[in-house]
Amino acid sequence: MKIETRAVHAGRHTDPATGAVTAPIHLSTTFERGADGEYPRGFSYSREDNPNRHSLEQCLASLEGGKEALAFSSGLAVVTAVVQGLEPGDHILAPDDVYWGLRKVIGEVFAKSGLETTYFDMTDVAGLRAAIRPNTRLLWLETPSNPLLKITNLAALAEIARKANIVTVCDSTFASPILQRPLEWDIDMVMHSTTKYISGHSDVVGGALITKFDNYLFERARKAQKYGGSVPSPFDCWLTMRGIETLPYRVRAQCENALKIATFLSGHPSIEAVHYPGLPTHPGHALAANQMSAFGGMLSARVRGGREEAMATAARTQLFIRATSLGGAHSLIEHRASVEGPQSRTPQNLLRMSIGLENAEDLIADLEQALRADS
Numbered sequence: 394m395k396i397e398t399r400a401v402h403a404g405r406h407t408d409p410a411t412g413a414v415t416a417p418i419h420l421s422t423t424f425e426r427g428a429d430g431e432y433p434r435g436f437s438y439s440r441e442d443n444p445n446r447h448s449l450e451q452c453l454a455s456l457e458g459g460k461e462a463l464a465f466s467s468g469l470a471v472v473t474a475v476v477q478g479l480e481p482g483d484h485i486l487a488p489d490d491v492y493w494g495l496r497k498v499i500g501e502v503f504a505k506s507g508l509e510t511t512y513f514d515m516t517d518v519a520g521l522r523a524a525i526r527p528n529t530r531l532l533w534l535e536t537p538s539n540p541l542l543k544i545t546n547l548a549a550l551a552e553i554a555r556k557a558n559i560v561t562v563c564d565s566t567f568a569s570p571i572l573q574r575p576l577e578w579d580i581d582m583v584m585h586s587t588t589k590y591i592s593g594h595s596d597v598v599g600g601a602l603i604t605k606f607d608n609y610l611f612e613r614a615r616k617a618q619k620y621g622g623s624v625p626s627p628f629d630c631w632l633t634m635r636g637i638e639t640l641p642y643r644v645r646a647q648c649e650n651a652l653k654i655a656t657f658l659s660g661h662p663s664i665e666a667v668h669y670p671g672l673p674t675h676p677g678h679a680l681a682a683n684q685m686s687a688f689g690g691m692l693s694a695r696v697r698g699g700r701e702e703a704m705a706t707a708a709r710t711q712l713f714i715r716a717t718s719l720g721g722a723h724s725l726i727e728h729r730a731s732v733e734g735p736q737s738r739t740p741q742n743l744l745r746m747s748i749g750l751e752n753a754e755d756l757i758a759d760l761e762q763a764l765r766a767d768s
């Protein structure tokens with residue numbers, strides 16, 4: 394079945410008790426045992442499993458083409474669960490421009506865990522071989538990356554990691570399963586902040602880990618979820634399932650809008666550079682065209698005049714909302730460096746945009762008036 398059909402049907406069924414087409418929300422924390430002491434319907438206690446979470450996990454596994462999925466209470470709970478599965482002395486390879494929260498988890502939550510981490514430019518495929526150590530256990534990837542939209546060659550890096558017996562995880566949040574399915578490029582596990590495109594309406598925080606086949610880090614992440622308790626609520630799972638029904642169509646519209654906006658910005662005199670993989674001038678354009686089905690709804694632009702001008706431009710937008718996060722119906726704009734804080738490596742004149750579902754002409758008109766004062 395095609396992905397639009399799976400988005401509507403995978404993991405879902407009409408409610409056997411009532412015939413309800415849309416699933417009920419199962420708030421019950423506990424489930425009845427059979428006379429023999431077994432759990433005939435498969436559920437015992439909601440931290441361990443819940444019908445809404447079960448549906449969501451089945452649906453996510455189907456969308457990514459994986460064997461199994463685990464739903465978590467946030468994207469960073471997934472990162473925490475995976476890193477927790479490593480052992481003291483293990484070495485992690487992660488992108489030098491990785492989502493900043495991963496650096497926080499490794500550097501602060503796991504500060505005393507004895508893990509070693511190298512942040513590496515994953516576009517340097519040849520250089521990666523030399524960065525691998527005998528104790529490297531995890532290769533963490535993120536593509537497109539945040540906020541420069543760098544594209545990583547998933548198939549090439551998966552091959553290198555497989556030969557060295559290293560587990561690979563790709564944070565595919567920016568792409569969503571609609572645009573890119575890392576497991577098809579032989580990556581072992583996919584991670585999502587379902588907070589973003591997958592739930593898609595800026596109203597639920599969640600995360601997911603989907604695996605291609607059984608592996609020890611997935612099993613340990615399962616324990617962190619079930620026994621460590623980093624589980625999403627039934628309502629969060631329900632909202633995420635509701636969002637997934639329209640995911641393919643939302644993402645398609647967001648990609649179309651983003652390409653129009655990137656094209657407009659790249660011709661504007663107040664803009665120094667546009668980072669969008671859909672532009673032929675983007676260094677990862679050919680690779681993105683190969684491993685993604687479209688180029689996504691995220692883009693960044695560098696404004697002439699530095700930090701002050703970037704801030705002032707964002708302040709003048711009227712339709713774009715100044716807020717962090719991405720993947721929702723509203724277009725958002727943010728001065729990324731100041732969100733990331735003093736250690737940020739993001740250029741000071743960069744504005745990151747999450748393109749929403751408004752009409753592209755209205756969005757362009759808004760950017761045009763916001764940029765006009767600078768030119």
Ligand SMILES: *Cc1c(COP(=O)(O)O)cnc(C)c1O
Nearest residue numbers: 467468469492564566586588599
């Ligand atoms: C938001 C985000 C995360 C973290 O997810 P939360 O749901 O906020 O915990 C991880 N990776 C990327 C690429 C993100 O955009």
